[in-house]
Amino acid sequence: ALQVIIIGSRGVGKTSLMERFTDDTFCEACKSTVGVDFKIKTVELRGKKIRLQIWDTAGQERFNSITSAYYRSAKGIILVYDITKKETFDDLPKWMKMIDKVSFSFSR
Helix, strand or coil: CEEEEEEECCCCCHHHHHHHHHHCCCCCCCCCCCCEEEEEEEEEECCEEEEEEEEEECCCHHHHHHHHHHCCCCCEEEEECCCCCHHHHHCHHHHHHHHHHCHHHCCC
């Protein structure tokens, strides 16, 4: 399975994005993710079936030490922000810095 993680500030819709993609559902009152959660979805690309393991990470800073451990084994990262909350866009450099800390795993 290819591991993909979803990261971003608290309350930007990471869980909603994962649920919509994996289960085609939408949760209007999703609870905050504590630590990490994941779902599996198999997609077909160029006639090949690819199993995606999609990890939804907590956006609160207190969980950064837990969630950053998942960056190392990820084959892809989806960085999410909320277009209606400018502060979540302003947080993007902070998230990019975290990605840079573990980017060595993407180059191997």
